[in-house]
Amino acid sequence: MNSADSSSRHLVETEIAPTIEAFPPFGLSPETVDAVRERIRAQMTAAPDGPRVFPTITRTERHVPGLDGDPDVRVLYYEPQNRSAPHPALVWHHGGGYVMGSADDDDLTCRQIATETGAIVVSVDYRLAPETPAPGALRDSYATLKWLHDNSDELGIDRTGIAVGGASAGGGLAAAVAILARDKGIVPVSFQLLIYPMLDDRTAGPATPYAHTGEVVWTTSDNVYGWTSYLGHAPGVDDVSPYAAPARVEDVAGLPPAFICVGTLDLFVGEDITYAKRLLEKGIPTELHVHPGGPHGYNMVPGSRLSIIHARDFLGALTRHFGATVPAAVR
Incomplete structure (x- = not known):
């Protein structure tokens, strides 16, 4: 934020406030992006051991053929053990403002989704900007879908039950x-x-849309860098x-039914x-959760109230959807 008077730090949910306060700023710029990427890689290497936490999920690395002229797409494939019938699937996209992160970062999330649903x-380990601007990441995503x-x-997948999902920039992807699949009319997306998806480059314009947003975790300056890198030009044009x-x-x-969640300080x-609101106005079933006191990445504190509610909500939405799309004979 630009002034102390508009600071949002006192509005952060009390239980997660110490972690948010200690969260090191990204400070993204052409000069810092490589160092930030390396810092994230080091942090994720120290993350909890996925196979120990979710032992019934098998993870394999695969390489999906890219679209015409594109390189193969590295993906991490999570499969519940002892499957006996076609199952639904989720194409997942990690966050990172389109400029950082990898599929490996969301290992626990993907294992949890596979276990619970x-x-x-x-x-999808999609290509990052600015090295590969739009539509590179989207082409990787569609190739995987x-x-x-x-x-x-x-693969033993119910092709009528393929959903897409992701967090932050991954939610935007x-x-x-989902829009691209609708327009092409070849591959149906069910959900x-x-x-907290990154949907609108105009938010990276000269004025912060809301007074108490963008001070912590993902800031206005980070947003400008992310969108500029991804679009290959200034955002908001x-x-x-x-x-x-x-x-x-x-x-x-x-467009398919949607689950959307975001914090009030995001x-x-x-x-x-x-x-x-636009989805609802077109009669598209849409579940929206807005979490008071939640900045971007409000679920980063394991065991916190916000993290528990977050997991309950999105896993519940996925489970209900997949339960409705999987044929009764294989439930």
């Missing part, structure tokens, strides 16, 4: 690939799980593609609420 989870659909019989910034889509009709709160 019985779905196969495929985490199409691969799952085209090979559903071999999930929303974008979109959007965790005319003619930005909805395949890059999903909030730019002219008509949301025909820079994305306005764009996420607006997107949910």
Whole structure:
């Protein structure tokens, strides 16, 4: 934020406030991005051991053929053990403002989703900006979605129950690939799980949309760097593609049902609420959760009230959806 008078730190939910206060700022810029990426890699290496926490999930690394002219896409494939029938699937996208992170970062999340829902989870290690600007990441995502659909019989997947999801920039990618899939009309997407999604480059404009957002974790300056890197030009200008910034889509009709969650202190709160409202106005089943006192990444403190509620809500939404899409004979 720009002034002490508008500080939001006293509004952070009390239980997570010490962790949020201690969270080191990204401070993203062309000069710092490599160091920030390395710091995140080091932090994730020290994360809890996934196989020990979720022992019934098998993880394999695969390489999916890229779209024409693109390199193969590395994915992490999470499969519940002892499956006996076609299961639904979730194409998952990690966060990182389009400029950092990897599929490995969300290992625990993907294992938890597979454990709790019985779905196969495929985490996309999409190419990052600024080295690969839009639509590189989206092409990686769509290639993975199409691969799952085209090979559903071999993989034991119910092709009518393929959902997309992700957190932050990953949520933005999930929303974008849902739009692209609708427009192409080849691969159906059954559901979109959007965790505090990064949807609108116009939020990176000169004025912060809401007074008490964007001070901690993911800041206004980080947002400008992320969008500039991904778009390849300044954000907020005319003619930005909805395949890059999903909030730019002219008509949301025909998009799949959605789950959207965001914190009240998140820079994305306005764009996420607006997107949910647009979906609802078109009659698209949409579940929206806005968490008081939650900054971006409000679920980063394991065992906190916000983290527990967050997991309950999004896993519940996925379980209900997958339960409805899986044929009764295989439930």
